[in-house]
Amino acid sequence: MRASRLVRVLLLLQAGGGTTAGALARELEVSVRTVYRDVEALSEAGVPVYCEPGRGGGVRLIDGYRTRLTGLTSDEADAVLLAGLPGAAADLGLGTVLATAQLKMLAALPPELRGRATRIADRVHIDMPGWFQRPDDTPALATVADALWHDRRLRITYHRRDRPVERTLDPLGLVMKAGTWYLIARDGAELRSYRASRITAAEPTGESFTRPADFDLATHWRDTAEQFARSILRVRAHCRIATAHLDLLRLMNEPAAVREALSSMGPPDADGWADITVPGETYEILAHALLPLGEHLEVLGPPELRARLSATTAATYARYHGHPPS
Incomplete structure (x- = not known):
């Protein structure tokens, strides 16, 4: 955990050109004393980081220093695809991963592009849920998402209107519609949609499965969403x-x-x-x-x-x- 935090300190300093210990503490959700210990550890490891005391001071890297720790891991690359949807990334258990991935991308950019990227983030925000809608509670969503990333079969408990039922599914996709998550999964030979908030428990079976080569999530959702909406208008x-x-x-x-x-x-x-x-x-x-x-x-x-x-x-x-x- 500490090694990961030290990398984030380094990337924050490289992306932002320096900051205060208090700002770092808030970003990392640790104490200011912990930040100073982390800075000392980086310095002992040979990173040219230093602290400027007084008004206008802070924690900085020596000008021109560039870390090579900017390659994205596979999880971080997945998270970047959700960069415009921070709430969605957090729901899927990728909130911290997304933050680190964004830092690595910022750190890898030249200063002029880095400034443009941060200006966009300051000025554009995507808010998916509709007005007056409270997001669903989705206690099993992170487990479902992990099985989805790794093509693992899932056993779920799904609450219908009258009673809970158990299903063994091959998760093929997750769709967020107006702030509500839906799981698209293969149940035997059929494709079905499950509202994620009604999945009260989920557990991997230990088995893997092979995704259908011809399955396209966006096309499937487009074709079935309208049909589903009409079917409930009785x-x-x-x-x-x-x-x-x-x-x-x-x-x-x-x-x-x-x-x-x-x-x-x-x-x-x-x-x-x-x-x-x-x-x-x-x-x-x-x-x-x-x-x-x-x-x-x-x-x-x-x-x-x-x-x-x-x-x-x-x-x-x-x-x-x-x-x-x-």
């Missing part, structure tokens, strides 16, 4: 909508449902209202998806959905007025 509501407020349909948070609804819409009448069919997973979920449209949408059927919306709006009215609407 109910339909016949509605009228004010076309001036079609943008409110985006509040449904399900792109496949919005696309199907818009494709079903008829021509508007003289008052700007049009017939539309809106799909959903269940009538309960659909009712909550339609409520934000308020007075700009009327559900014509089925009767059970109208009854549910009527009861919900009456209860809401009573909550604020003390009695149901007359």
Whole structure:
């Protein structure tokens, strides 16, 4: 562990041109005293590192010194592919590896390119999860990812809606969709998708497997994602909508449902209202998806959905007025 930290100290100094002991301590999550001990160890090993006391001082390397410790390990090379997604790298157990890989890349760049790279990092940040969405807890994700990197068969416990089940899988890929991780795996002869947050336990079986030569993760996900999204839209509501407020349909948070609804819409009448069919997973979920449209949408059927919306709006009215609407 200490050897790895000494390498990081050296790379931080080379990439940044020097820094304070306090900044190094925060970056490495150690005490300032530990930083000074590490600097002393580097100096004893022949690294031309020194400390400047006083205001504006800090820990520095002699100008012109370049370490050759900039080759990426295989794990670090994998992590660089996730450099724009630090949250994803951390989820997969590659957070520290990614940080070291980025340091090695910065240290290997000439000063003018190094400055450009750090300016980009200061100005661009990729935030994958959608607004108001809390990331899933994924306790087994790092184990799943390790099996994926090494083509190892996995035994998982997967929580379905009614009960947990056990599966033995060949992990073929991980996909992050709007902040949610999905495992694509081979279960016998079939390819299936598993929401990572529902994998409550994962353990390598000790067996290896051979990946299908013709499997392409991006193509598979593209082909199956839309099909999956449509398959869960099991109910339909016949509605009228004010076309001036079609943008409110985006509040449904399900792109496949919005696309199907818009494709079903008829021509508007003289008052700007049009017939539309809106799909959903269940009538309960659909009712909550339609409520934000308020007075700009009327559900014509089925009767059970109208009854549910009527009861919900009456209860809401009573909550604020003390009695149901007359």
